[in-house]
Structures are given as structure tokens and as C-alpha cells.
Amino acid sequence: xxxxxxxxxxxxxxxxxxxxxxxxxxxxxxxxxxxxxxxxxxxxxxxxxxxxxxxxxxxxxxxxxxxxxxxxxxxxxxxxxxxxxxxxxxxxxxxxxxxxxxxxxxxxx
Amino acid sequence: xxxxxxxxxxxxxxxxxxxxxxxxxxxxxxxxxxxxxxxxxxxxxxxxxxxxxxxxxxxxxxxxxxxxxxxxxxxxxxxxxxxxxxxxxxxxxxxxxxxxxxxxxxxxxxxxx
Numbered sequence: 775x776x777x778x779x780x781x782x783x784x785x786x787x788x789x790x791x792x793x794x795x796x797x798x799x800x801x802x803x804x805x806x807x808x809x810x811x812x813x814x815x816x817x818x819x820x821x822x823x824x825x826x827x828x829x830x831x832x833x834x835x836x837x838x839x840x841x842x843x844x845x846x847x848x849x850x851x852x853x854x855x856x857x858x859x860x861x862x863x864x865x866x867x868x869x870x871x872x873x874x875x876x877x878x879x880x881x882x883x
Numbered sequence: 884x885x886x887x888x889x890x891x892x893x894x895x896x897x898x899x900x901x902x903x904x905x906x907x908x909x910x911x912x913x914x915x916x917x918x919x920x921x922x923x924x925x926x927x928x929x930x931x932x933x934x935x936x937x938x939x940x941x942x943x944x945x946x947x948x949x950x951x952x953x954x955x956x957x958x959x960x961x962x963x964x965x966x967x968x969x970x971x972x973x974x975x976x977x978x979x980x981x982x983x984x985x986x987x988x989x990x991x992x993x994x995x996x
Contacts, residue, residue, distance in 0.1 A: 778925075807984050816973060816987040817926070861925065869980035870916070870941070875925040 778874035780862050785880045792849045794877045796862035800843040804865040808836050808847045811859045811876070820847070820860075849879070857881045886910050889974050889988040896995055902961040904991050906974030908954075914977040915957040916985065917941075917949065919970040926973065932957055933980075964995045 778798045786792040798806070805824040809817035821829055823838035823845060835848040849856055862874040886909030896902050906915060914933055918926040918941075928941030930949040938949050946968060948960045961968055971992050975985035 809984075816989050817985075819984045819986070822984060863926075865980075870928055870931060871985060872928075873918075873926040875923055 778862055778864055778872055780860075780874040780877045782875070783878045783880070785882060786852055788852055788854060788881055788883050790852050792852060792879060794847045794849070794860050794862075794879070796845045796847070796874055798843050798845075798862075798864045798874075800840065802867035803840060803843070804867065804869065806836075806838055806845050807863040807865070807871065808834075808845075809861040809863060811861060813858070817861055852881045854881050854883070887974065887976055887986055887988045889972075889991050891991060892989065893992045894994070896964050896993070898965060898995055899963050902964050902993065904959045904972055904974075904993070906957045906959070906988055908957075908976050910976060910978070910986075911954060912976040912978045913954075914980060915951065916975040916977070917947075917957070917959045918973045918975065919943065919968075920973060920990075921970050929959065929972075961993075964993075966995050969993060969995045 780796045807822050808820040810820050811817040821836040823836050828837045833850045838845045857880055859876040859878050861876045863871040888907050890905045916931040917929040920926050927943045929947050930941055932938045932951040950958045971990050973990045974988040977983050977985050
């Protein structure tokens, strides 16, 4: 599979900001997705980046730098319900999504 | 929510027995995928389909086969289950490839004892 790297765990306080980084190999890149997955549930779509820059959607933003093979997901004004795993997924030349192992975010009161 | 259901939701089976998991969609999407999810590995593609009777292997296809005789159904079969196939299996659908993300089913938790 493709090397898609993201941190395993992150902890933050309610109301704070957390940034989840994702790096990937640049060869054959087509697009990058972020998914949220609560424990025992299915992944759900958060964002999609294909061009460089920042995409903002409410409290969540996603950034992409294609030349650096780098993306981040920014979660602002953290709420307890944001405790979940966040999956970075990349579409390469074959268009199938390859996933990172996921980052578990724990929000503490 | 997208119409995608997986059955069964949970299954315990014995080593060496065949097992079939079902994915059913009502969205008429062309593309369907089977992934497995294991701690430390994330989601890994087992098999995928780009139309009726058109399927291909993913990165972890050994020990698995699939069939798609109708647009709405994508079956995953473990020919002879092994303990290493204990996992959570997710089906996903997509309208098109490329810029279109996936919609996932609720998953099947399979335990092979």
C-alpha cells in the first residue's frame, strides 16, 4: 500500500484547537479526504482537498500542500462529541482510496 | 443517509468454515468496495467492483473472494476462515471514482475462533 502517515493519538481540552497532520507520497496523487469515525461506527466524510490551500467547513478546516505531500485537519472549538478517530485517505492514480491508520482524538473536559 | 446495509452485523465462526458477508445498496452506485479494519493498520482494501460481474483484487485479497451479480449486492466470501481474518469488515460505495468520496456501511464484526 501507499505510505500515509498520521499520529496515533492526540489529546486536547474542550474548547481548544487540535491539528492532525498527514503525510503521503506525492507520486500519482489525485486527491485527499478526511473521515471521522466514532468508536464502533462507520467512517463518515469530513472534507476533500484536491488543490493547494485551506478548505473551511464550520469548525473543521483541511489544508493541502501537494508539493510537500502534506495535509492537516484543524478542529476548532473542540467539543466532547469530537472525540473520535480521524482518518486521512488519499486517492492515487488508480482512484482507490488508501487510508492512514487513523488518529484517535480524545477531548477532555 | 445513503442506503447501504451490511449483514450480518456480528458473526462468530470456527476456523476452517466458509463465511459470506453481504453488502446491499439502494443508491445504484457503480463502485463498491470491501475493506477490513484492524488496529494499527487502518482500512485496507480487500476487493472492489466497478460494475456487475466486474471485480478486482485489492492489497489484502488472499483468502477472500467476491461476487457481484446485481448492481445492489456485493458479497465477500472467506473460503476457509482463519484467526487472522478476525476483523471489522466495511463495505463502501461510490458513484464515480476520483473526486467522489466513499459512503460506508455500518460494518460487520467477524470473530474466527
